[in-house]
Amino acid sequence: MxxxxxxxxxxxxxxxxxxxxxxxxxxxxxxxxxxxxxxxxxxxxxxxxxxxxxxxxxxxxxxxxxxxxxxxxxxxxxxxxxxxxxxxxxxxxxxxxxxxxxxxxxxxxxxxxxxxxxxxxxxxxxxxxxxxxxxxxxxxxxxxxxxxxxxxxxxxxxxxxxxxxxxxxxxxxxxxxxxxxxxxxxxxxxxxxxxxxxxxxxxxxxxxxxxxxxxxxxxxxxxxxxxxxxxxxxxxxxxxxxxxxxxxxxxxxxxxxxxxxxxxxxxxxxxxxxxxxxxxxxxxxxxxxxxRSDDWWGIGPGAHSHVNGVRWWNQKHPATYSASLAAGSLPIGGSEILSDDDRHTEAVMLRLRMRDGLAAAELSVDERGRADDAVAKGLLVSDGERYVLTDAGRLLADGITRDILVD
The missing domain is CATH 3.80.30.20 (tm_1862 like domain)
Structure with a gap:
């Protein structure tokens, strides 16, 4: 949640x-x-x-x-x-x-x-x-x-x-x-x-x-x-x-x-x-x-950050941003703590876009089945351990991700 x-x-x-x-x-x-x-x-x-x-x-x-x-x-x-x-x-x-x-x-x-x-x-x-x-x-x-x-x-x-x-x-x-x-x-x-x-x-x-x-x-x-x-x-x-x-x-x-x-x-x-x-x-x-969902801190107005499963974003206007810091406060505009499901969704969305692809171990049994369907369609290739986009799959990366994650 x-x-x-x-x-x-x-x-x-x-x-x-x-x-x-x-x-x-x-x-x-x-x-x-x-x-x-x-x-x-x-x-x-x-x-x-x-x-x-x-x-x-x-x-x-x-x-x-x-x-x-x-x-x-x-x-x-x-x-x-x-x-x-x-x-x-x-x-x-x-x-x-x-x-x-x-x-x-x-x-x-x-x-x-x-x-x-x-x-x-x-x-x-x-x-x-x-x-x-x-x-x-x-x-x-x-x-x-x-x-x-x-x-x-x-x-x-x-x-x-x-x-x-x-x-x-x-x-x-x-x-x-x-x-x-x-x-x-x-x-x-x-x-x-x-x-x-x-x-x-x-x-x-x-x-x-x-x-x-x-x-x-x-x-x-x-x-x-x-x-x-x-x-x-x-x-x-x-x-x-x-x-x-x-x-x-x-x-x-x-x-x-x-x-x-x-x-x-x-x-x-x-x-x-x-x-x-x-x-x-x-x-x-x-x-x-x-x-890879590593840790990063975004400095400046409107910048987003992610550290250890916590995401937050700064106040957007430069004047408000500077005023908050001058008063000794972090200029937080909002935040969220990512659940395990949130982290999983992001891992699939982001890692599938990379040439190294997505580890099969990251997926549930049902998700692997849907990924295998994409392999059959020529959109992914798999060696049993990783799924990687094909040239055709790169054109449809967002849709492939949605298909794998859908319940």
């Missing part, structure tokens, strides 16, 4: 679970930067432009809140527990500049110890980067850059309301590589209304022309409450077509595989070794922490 609590409160059981978390389990930190220069029409993330915030919040008050929340997290989790991965997301973290992001990583180091070989990633908008920006990040200790490219087609970027020019993402990737970053990701969005096969081909040509070792590709999803959703409702743009999305996914997978990359999660590809397996150093270990 999920135990839902009032805002700004964690139950005694939840606090006990946090302090009793296994110190040998990997720990990750996500840091949310809620600021954007403009809001993209398809985006439903917890972000704010300067005009939306007005005088109610600032990067300075946000940073003070972040430092306070890091100290709270360190105290509750035991500051001796090392951090294996850090991911700075948003929003647009690169709006903080190289020095601002270096200060953010310094705040983490003040409260936590980084594990040897820790992965430290930041998202960056190509338009707010420069050679000096990447040099500063590399010297500060960042190990990985994720750039939001989305498409190489100007008209596709226009529909998405992205402000960068197509070539800027490629220049930024080269600048990051020149600064010493060996691990670079480019994000693509496919299935945007008006996108043609040749547009996607051109985007993939562009991605493969620069020294990236990781690509994330996501189907455009129409999220309620966004400008894009309102345009769809008014008939100004069509809803993305499922058949087109499936065909585009197959195009992406074929091109990236032929170029020496390999999928390790349904929407993510990494550089592969000589036998076609993803190279561990090129895989995003932070994202793997989510899919």
């Amino acid at each position: 999920i135990d839902r609590r009032a805002p700004e409160e964690l139950s005694d059981d939840a606090l006990a679970a946090l302090s009793g978390a296994d110190a040998t389990r990997p720990l990750s930190l996500y840091l949310h930067v809620p600021f954007c220069a403009t809001r993209c029409g398809y985006c439903d993330f917890n972000t704010y432009t300067a005009g939306e915030l007005g005088s109610s919040s600032s990067p300075q008050s946000w940073m003070e809140g972040v430092r306070a929340e890091l100290d709270h997290a360190s105290s509750l989790l035991d500051s001796g527990r090392p951090v294996s991965t850090i991911f700075v997301g948003g929003g647009t973290p690169s709006l903080l500049g190289g020095d601002g992001l270096a200060d953010l990583l310094g705040a983490v180091r003040h409260s936590f110890t980084l594990a040897p070989g820790a992965e430290v990633t930041t998202e960056s908008n190509p338009e707010s980067t420069s050679p000096e920006f990447f040099t500063t990040l590399r010297e500060a200790g960042f190990t990985r850059i994720s750039l939001g490219m989305q498409s190489a087609a100007t008209h596709v970027l226009r529909v998405l309301e992205r402000t960068h020019t197509p070539g800027r993402a490629l220049d930024a990737a080269r600048e990051a590589a020149a600064a010493g970053f060996e691990h670079l990701n480019l994000d693509l969005i496919y299935g945007t209304p008006g996108e043609r096969d040749e547009d996607l081909d051109a985007s993939l040509d562009a991605v493969l022309s620069v020294p990236v070792d990781h690509v994330s590709a996501y189907a455009l999803i129409v999220e309620d409450g966004t400008r894009f959703a309102r345009k769809v409702r008014r008939g100004e743009v069509p809803m993305p077509d499922d058949d087109v999305l499936a065909a585009r996914y197959e195009m992406i997978d074929a091109r990236l595989t032929a170029a020496g990359m390999s999928w390790y999660e349904v929407s993510n590809w990494a550089r592969a070794d000589s036998v076609g397996m993803p190279i561990p150093d090129s895989v995003c270990r932070h994202n793997e922490a989510y899919w």
Whole structure:
């Protein structure tokens, strides 16, 4: 049974679970930067432009809140527990500049110890980067850059309301590589209304022309409450077509595989070794922490956390978030304690999306029977110990999960 609590409160059981978390389990930190220069029409993330915030919040008050929340997290989790991965997301973290992001990583180091070989990633908008920006990040200790490219087609970027020019993402990737970053990701969005096969081909040509070792590709999803959703409702743009999305996914997978990359999660590809397996150093270990249900603490407005079966989420508005921390309280917006059934459902949903697949031992007898039905349909393969999505199954991963879990 999920135990839902009032805002700004964690139950005694939840606090006990946090302090009793296994110190040998990997720990990750996500840091949310809620600021954007403009809001993209398809985006439903917890972000704010300067005009939306007005005088109610600032990067300075946000940073003070972040430092306070890091100290709270360190105290509750035991500051001796090392951090294996850090991911700075948003929003647009690169709006903080190289020095601002270096200060953010310094705040983490003040409260936590980084594990040897820790992965430290930041998202960056190509338009707010420069050679000096990447040099500063590399010297500060960042190990990985994720750039939001989305498409190489100007008209596709226009529909998405992205402000960068197509070539800027490629220049930024080269600048990051020149600064010493060996691990670079480019994000693509496919299935945007008006996108043609040749547009996607051109985007993939562009991605493969620069020294990236990781690509994330996501189907455009129409999220309620966004400008894009309102345009769809008014008939100004069509809803993305499922058949087109499936065909585009197959195009992406074929091109990236032929170029020496390999999928390790349904929407993510990494550089592969000589036998076609993803190279561990090129895989995003932070994202793997989510899919394995490891422990992570989300720092910042609206950030979500999961530690030892407790999940909670922060208050969304930066001003409210900072005010709670200034008053000495955690900025909790809500929480839940996951039951065994909840954990099982999440394990099936998340692990089945990964190339390693799902252990048969995780499933009940009835669930294994339904998984075997998917094997018979060519959607899963099994060696008796694990179930893994086939190429066809990757297109239907969510439906396969629902079919396995249904009572």
